[in-house]
Amino acid sequence: MDSPLPRSRSFRRFGCLFLLILFPGMVSAKTTIHWWHAMGGVTGEYLEDIANGFNQSQSDYEIQPVFKGNYTETMTSAIAAFRAGKQPGLLQVFEVGTATMMYAKGAIRPVEKLMKDEGQPFDRSAFIPAVVSYYESDDGQLLSMPFNSSTPVLWYNQDAFDQAGVEQVPTTWKEVGEAAGKLVDSGMECGLSVGYQSWVLIENFSAWHNLPLGTLDNGYGGLGTQLTFNNNAVEGILGRLQEWTKDQRFVYGGRQGKSLPMFTNGKCGMWMNSSAYYGSIEDQAQFKFGQAMMPLDTKVASAPQNSIIGGATLWVLEGRPKEEYAGIARFLTYLSQPDVQKTWAERTGYVPITTAASALMKKQGFYQKNPGTDTAVRELSLNPPTANTRGLRFGNFVQIREVINTELEAVWAGKKTPGEAMDAAVEKGNKLLRRFEKAHKN
């Protein structure tokens, strides 16, 4: 009241603020795109570096990464958001969620279609075949953009090998058994352990020996797929491991990556799990370690085929404003550039997704300086993927893996024979497949 001037000025200020809130576009011409992801810790920071790199490379779009918890939490919250009409444009989904995403027609925009529609250059042959084949539709269209990819390898403790007199890194399951025996004899508490047992011992074991997991090309041929992994080869390897549990040559250490400390503490001399544990092992292990390709069961195949991928891809969700899609397409182009891929792969231990990036890493001597780090790429690109090894497309796969984990645990505890366990897993798994088929029929 005492002086009308400041008051009117403050009104004007308020008016400006009001306009700003109403039309944010008037101030910044940038389109913001939300990217929900599941990368915590250091990997999350590297992911943000990629987003920042893109944001600085142009001025039209801004990618905003949002950490949403682990893979399951990220996917569940995105689905809830979609049902409420508040989904992000870009979403990171783990590989077992592929079928769920793919059959959600109307919720997702296939990446290859997006790139074409938005006029972004896209060359499918530039990608490493086994990396992209997992995420293609049955007619070969790329559905989602591979982001962080890994594959199982055999990690070994070189110091323990030396001490136990294991001269060569095992390449077959027979040799793994012998090496494990020597390790135990030398006083170790355990020869071999595994993580992500369904992924490593069933899914990748089958691909490595070019065996199908299910009918209709592992589900790529349609919703009517049936599981068939209760075969002699799988049961043979499980029988071998069950036998080994009796004298500690094999010790089960829990689901996912729970058994990592058993390897890094020097309890187990060998560990089979994802190549992406490179960073953790390097950080925690007080010994010389190495990684080698998965062992071969010479009774089943004379040479390995190729391994299949794990990790996650980026899905583009429908229902966002039109201009966001142009930005997403440009971001995906940025993401696939060799130098971006190279930095990401070198920092995280994930596999580069293009052959150009892999070649660049080789040329600049990364693999030479860090021996063994190319194991994953070599496993994935050992041979062109076959119908058995391009990937897996089973609905309700999260629950099927749960069933497999449960049955495998019964094997490790000696409660079931491998045959009984795998028959039960296939029977229960097929029920889950039929449920998924029913939910997606119309």
Add this chain to the structure above:
Amino acid sequence: MLKRVHFPPGVLPYLLVFPQVAITLVFFIWPAVQALYQSFLVEGPFGLSRQFVWFQNFASLFQSEAYLNSFGRTFFFSVCVAGLSMGVSLFLAGLADRVVKGALAYRTVIIWPYAVAPAIAGALWVFLFDPTLGIVAYLLELGGIDWNQNVNGGQAMALVIMASAWKQIAYNFLFFLAGLQAIPKSMTEAAAIDGAGPLRRFFTISFPLLTPTTFFLFVINGVYAFFETFGVIDAVTQGGPANATNILVYKVYQDGFVGLDLGGSAAQSVILMILVMALTLVQFRFVEGKVQY
């Protein structure tokens, strides 16, 4: 003369209870109805395709051996959790009731675990008992017990029971202590003069007078064990090994939130809801008769 304000008869009480009713409707009844509706559907996670299947979700549950087995397991788990946590907290409350010096400090320390989130409580216990890293597992091994909750189902069950019970001790302790302190001192003093020892006094005077509290806690702990323990189980065993710790509520979570099978998960929660309603009814009908107020 004062003017009298007349309300039409009967409206005010309704108005006054309206907030309570509204909250119940929105947060309890509506979700329950939703769950009931969803339990009749087989639905894609995004809600883009669905089929109405009547009772098929229920039928496939009751055909599943794993699901039927988890009923017995859930009862065993709940009885153990409720029994263990109530037993320990009654014991602690009995002791704390007699403490004169520093009573507040004891009480505070005992109440602490209640502030710990279930997932964190689970993580603590996992760490203690981890076969590779855990201090308790190490001590057990020295004692000749080969501890590995990742393979041994019985050990895994024991671990989740301990972790879940530990979490609830603080809550039970508070109520038992309040109950004990409400018992008139004159009664115990009279018994003491008659020559009854502390144990005798406890079992003939304190415990019978505590029955209302015990009954209340029994219901609460049952509900806790049935519904709120999935955080602990998720952190400790994730239902494994080989389903040894897969109780009903964990399977609801696993199928619904992890597996994205909304119909199947809804059917399970409907069954669980009916089960708990029935249990509570039984408790009030038959157990409450033995309670001395």
